[in-house]
Amino acid sequence: MGSLSQTDIEQIVKKHLLPSNHFIYGFADLRGLLIPEFREFSSGISIGKKLDDTILDSIEHGPTREYYEHYREMNLALEQIIDAICRDLRKNKVNCIKVSPTVVMNSKEFKPYLKDLRYKLSHKMVATRAGLGWIGKTDLFVSKTFGPRLRLASILIEQNSNPGNRPIDKSRCGTCDVCADKCPAHAANGRLWDIHTDRDLFFDAQKCREQCGRFGMDLFKKEIRICGICVSACPLGRIRS
Numbered sequence: 001m002g003s004l005s006q007t008d009i010e011q012i013v014k015k016h017l018l019p020s021n022h023f024i025y026g027f028a029d030l031r032g033l034l035i036p037e038f039r040e041f042s043s044g045i046s047i048g049k050k051l052d053d054t055i056l057d058s059i060e061h062g063p064t065r066e067y068y069e070h071y072r073e074m075n076l077a078l079e080q081i082i083d084a085i086c087r088d089l090r091k092n093k094v095n096c097i098k099v100s101p102t103v104v105m106n107s108k109e110f111k112p113y114l115k116d117l118r119y120k121l122s123h124k125m126v127a128t129r130a131g132l133g134w135i136g137k138t139d140l141f142v143s144k145t146f147g148p149r150l151r152l153a154s155i156l157i158e159q160n161s162n163p164g165n166r167p168i169d170k171s172r173c174g175t176c177d178v179c180a181d182k183c184p185a186h187a188a189n190g191r192l193w194d195i196h197t198d199r200d201l202f203f204d205a206q207k208c209r210e211q212c213g214r215f216g217m218d219l220f221k222k223e224i225r226i227c228g229i230c231v232s233a234c235p236l237g238r239i240r241s
């Protein structure tokens, strides 16, 4: 059992999320949703870092080198943030584990992941449970604050938490199909997400991955997978910018 109240934990998290208007965060009750490896944890902290609007607007028809660099910088920045938060939490005897923004290629986790393109923790699930947003038609997490224009990371903690926001159980995209229409891989079939609708029923992740690979090869002449057209296209991200 941890020795800090949720308010204390929140203070620690907030201290590391600066400038605060570039971030969203929230607490999620994850009981019953985690794989056995994480059995000691019952809650999650979802952290989202806003992507740069100018860079996102410029990838309407395909990724750019600038977007690729941005995405790497975001991964690094988020990694440092979750590291620092976990260090502070552990100093205060809160048992926690950070989950990185991305899967490192050729790590021991990479091979099993490749089979079905599912990682051991979905950041989007932590984020919907924290009530920060929902899943869109191209399987992006669409936040209430930045639309899908954000990069996510998570921290799992042992103690129970009180999500300040109600978890969001279904899509709020309605009849909007912009991301699905713009997807160059035609990976989405237009069906709306809810917590009982698995990814594979509305989104073909393999098709998406292949297209990301083609873009990466065209741009860098090597095995880099990147796209971002759906992230750029979402009207919710655009309205805000």
Ligand code: B12
Pocket: 033, 071, 100, 101, 102, 103, 117, 118, 119, 120, 121, 122, 123, 124, 125, 126, 128, 129, 135, 138, 139, 140, 141, 142, 147, 148, 149, 150, 151, 152, 153, 193, 195, 196, 197, 198, 199, 200, 203, 205, 206, 208, 209, 212, 225, 226, 227, 228, 229, 230, 231
């Ligand atoms: C595997 C993976 C891929 C694969 C498969 C993508 C996919 N959609 O599953 C490939 C290589 C194709 C890919 C591509 C891209 N990816 Co990617 N990828 C991941 C990774 C590592 C794991 C995702 C995973 O496990 N998927 C398996 C399915 C089952 O889970 P899911 O898609 O995350 O979400 C499902 C569950 O969360 C469920 N769910 C949600 N809430 C709840 C609640 C309950 C109670 C339940 C039961 C279920 C549930 O609903 C979703 C649909 O079923 C995550 C990082 C991470 N650890 O989460 C990044 C991540 C999803 N990728 C991301 C991005 C940005 C991309 C790209 C745009 C690449 C780029 N940077 O240019 C593309 C576009 C992808 C797209 N439109 O989905 C971001 C998404 C940000 C966002 N706004 O959503 C993530 C979160 C990385 C990050 N740190 O921000 N990616």
